[in-house]
Amino acid sequence: MLSQFITTGIEQAVQHVVSSTPGAVLPDVLQVQVEQPANMDHGDYSTNIAMQLAKTLRKAPLNIAEQIKVQLEQDKSFAKLIHHIQVVPPGFINFYMDWSTWAQTTFELPQLPAEKVVIEHTSINPNKSAHIGHLRNSCIGDTLVRLMRKIGYEVEVHNYIDDLGNQLADTVVGIQNISLSKEHRRFGDYCWDIYSAINKAYQNDPELVHQRTDVLHALEEGNQNLSWVGLLVAERIVREHIEEMKQFGIEYDLLVWESNIVREGFWVSAFELLKQTSLFHQETEGKLAGCWVLKQSQESGDDSDTEHSIDKVLVRSNGILTYTAKDIAYHLWKYGLLQNDFMYKKFAGEVWTTSSHGEHQQFGKADMVINVIDYRQQYPQAMVKQALEGLGFTTEAEKLRHVSYxxxxxxxxxxxDLGIDTSDGKASYAMSGRQGIGIKITELIDLMENVIEESRSDKNGLSSRDIATASIRYYLLRFALQTEVVFDLKQATEISGNTGVYLLYSYARALSVLNKAHDKGVMPFVPEQFPVLEKAEHALLRHISTWHDSLYAAGKELTPSSLCNYAYELASLFNNFYGACPILKTDGDVLKFRVWLTSIFKETLGEALEVLGLPTPSRM
Known part of the structure; x- marks a missing residue:
């Protein structure tokens, strides 16, 4: 990476300056920060390292900066890439690139350890159709899969299926008790209405709640009429979920069914390990009598009136496992820390599923685990990490990453539009499956497709449906992870500004320019010497040069939205260049340079679109 090259050069120069200063010792913690100034007059890159060293060297920052400059100018490889170094008060060092040398230099991402990453995302309850809230999880997760693969990790993608939970039990009870004759396009849509109806019926008929308890027991025990009904419902809906996600380019390697974790002895093995620790014990008195609990540290806080109790229940007094208990067993398996393994069989296409019978496959045994789960699950995720630490698996606990959103x-x-009373004037309204409030994914795609189809004049390029799914995906990715996305239909269907359509249009425009240049016999070769750069050309080059840095930083911080920010600025800078600098109406070296610049823009934006899971259209 370019910034890493500059940083390494500065670090070496700093070491020389410090070692040549009597009595000076390099600080234990010294971070060389290199960044691009917003004002291009202040250089292509800049650092404030001299000001950080002022106290250590007992010298003025300007003096230190001049010494660092001298050392850097003596570094031939550094001086070849940086044609000018400038020191400015109060001690900044500004670097001006030789862009023709940069264009002929190959920079690579840092070498990463050969590690396997298991990324779990989507994990929708298999009891009804998915809505747009579920889709945000899947888009974030799939982008992280693409990102981690891009920077060199081996990645395995899991989709955890909670087929023993209350939601599936509710749908089964609803199918048994609710009479519904409304027409539905899909089984999941039918279950959407059933689920909402049964939750309303619970309020008037408490006996139905007892039926849910019976169904829960049946689901966990298996091999009963009710458990088979639950399995059939779950499998049918999961297939619909997979087909929905496929429209967004989202795929999985393995479906992990909660019932397999329970029935194939994974929890039993985890239970035996946990019993050997002082953190895990069975309560003998109080309201938790008979429960097996995982003791929390006092730092976690004590709120015994909520499920976030200082003693987290893993096994209830009636023997029913909590979600967290099963999740702990699942994570021990993810890391290859249990003797147990599943059997596997194909589920749909190339997607495998855990099973009680089938064949052996190499799944799990991760070096790092990334879970994409919304912020409301922060506490259970912390409990899984604590269980790993309590069992002595500290390395695994450190490499368990919760991507909260x-x-x-x-x-x-x-x-x-959905018939919700908004007279209270709230800024946003929560979706609720129990109340049947939400926008189904399929409904949103249809709506977006119609909007795009009506607004486009040329319909020979990418299909309106593909543009619609790309637009939705980008809309859900571009917000910072912790931001609540207040979904607005009008905003989501916009095709200008910071949108997926704008990025696709920019890519198609660059490709069109390159095709026309090809027809004129102009090929995008790297010029030996660049012409004097126009401001728009310079700005575009600077931003392109930071692609690997942005990619690596997003992978380190697990922030898909930062890639959206990069891609949007890249497209904006290209369109500014396109408008300010005629490309095909020039000639000679200027023509060759601008065609080449268009080419590397297309390649860079194409890589960004690939990581973001968006298409690269030949025309719009």
């Missing part, structure tokens, strides 16, 4: 709610106008 804000939920998707509805704007007042979107809520009103």
């Amino acid at each position: 804000g939920v998707v709610s509805l704007s007042p106008s979107a809520a009103a």
